[in-house]
Amino acid sequence: MxxxxxxxxxxxxxxxxxxxxxxxxxxxxxxxxxxxxxxxxxxxxxxxxxxxxxxxxxxxxxxxxxxxxxxxxxxxxxxxxxxxxxxxxxxxxxxxxxxxxxxxxxxxxxxxxxxxxxxxxxxxxxxxxxxxxxxxxxxxxxxNPTSPDAGPWYGLTEPQREAMTLAVRMGYYDIPRGCTTKELAEKLDISDQAVTERLRRAIVSLVTNTLAAKPNE
Structure with missing residues (x-):
């Protein structure tokens, strides 16, 4: 595994x-x-x-x-x-x-x-x-990304989960966008660049532990 x-x-x-x-x-x-x-x-x-x-x-x-x-x-x-x-x-x-x-x-x-x-x-x-x-x-x-004890967050760290959840709630992924990374940064008290990186890493973790996961490896 x-x-x-x-x-x-x-x-x-x-x-x-x-x-x-x-x-x-x-x-x-x-x-x-x-x-x-x-x-x-x-x-x-x-x-x-x-x-x-x-x-x-x-x-x-x-x-x-x-x-x-x-x-x-x-x-x-x-x-x-x-x-x-x-x-x-x-x-x-x-x-x-x-x-x-x-x-x-x-x-x-x-x-x-x-x-x-x-x-x-x-x-x-x-x-x-x-x-x-x-x-x-x-x-x-x-x-282990495919292990049951990895928990329900699919490999996300707590800050990544917080940023991703807030982005969805504030409509960052809506069309048109409901907020900007600057507004997310203000809510999370971090830089605009840090928000972008945190969301990117969160998406990588989600895909790695769901779509790219192979339970029978």
């Missing part, structure tokens, strides 16, 4: 985190890893950062071949990164343990990961490999 792990890694604790260094006001959201031949090219959003200086800092890194802007908006920019992934022992451990990246967000201090493994044994192998590679993991949550 598959298992999902949510954990934190220091931004300086793995190669990609060191490459994608941001200021304290900025955050990074990994959109996905795009397979290019045998490599995996990261596609990621950077929020509230000066893109010119950020892009130059990335390109100056010895492990980076190139970094490119894909989409530019007022408060965020989508980048793609061509880099030598063989130098990143974290992603090597992840690949060797058959881990599937569900979400990853980074700040100046830490990256938060949500990873799905085929079994608890694979998760244990991953943590052992990270320990051998001197990569420190701060585990926040481990659960």
């Amino acid at each position: 598959s298992v999902i792990a949510e954990f934190r890694v220091s931004s300086t604790g793995f190669e990609l985190g060191r490459i994608l260094s941001v200021s304290s006001e900025s955050t990074i959201e990994l959109e996905r890893l795009v397979p290019i031949g045998e490599a995996a090219v990261p596609l990621f959003w950077v929020h509230n950062s000066t893109r010119e200086s950020f892009l130059q800092a990335i390109r100056d890194h010895s492990a980076v071949n190139d970094a490119t802007e894909v989409d530019v908006f007022e408060d965020r920019t989508l980048f793609t990164l061509d880099w030598d992934a063989s130098q990143d022992r974290f992603f090597d451990c992840l690949q060797r343990s058959a881990g599937q990246l569900l979400s990853a967000t980074g700040t100046a201090e830490n990256w938060n990961f949500e990873i799905r493994f085929p079994s608890h044994d694979d998760l244990s192998e991953f943590t052992d490999r990270c320990e051998s590679a001197n990569i420190s993991l701060a585990m926040d949550r481990v659960y």
Whole structure:
């Protein structure tokens, strides 16, 4: 049975985190890893950062071949990164343990990961490999998405459930929308960006634990 792990890694604790260094006001959201031949090219959003200086800092890194802007908006920019992934022992451990990246967000201090493994044994192998590679993991949550003891929230954390419930009640998903993320943020006393991320992660958890769940695995 598959298992999902949510954990934190220091931004300086793995190669990609060191490459994608941001200021304290900025955050990074990994959109996905795009397979290019045998490599995996990261596609990621950077929020509230000066893109010119950020892009130059990335390109100056010895492990980076190139970094490119894909989409530019007022408060965020989508980048793609061509880099030598063989130098990143974290992603090597992840690949060797058959881990599937569900979400990853980074700040100046830490990256938060949500990873799905085929079994608890694979998760244990991953943590052992990270320990051998001197990569420190701060585990926040481990659960079986198809297990009855996962509870009625289908893998949602309490803040995710609160945000999703409020969004539905205030008509955020109605057409036309009954509220904005700014109004949700005011109700929850968090930032507009945090609301967007919390809702996105909630939807990922709901789909993973319902539509994508395979009880007979």
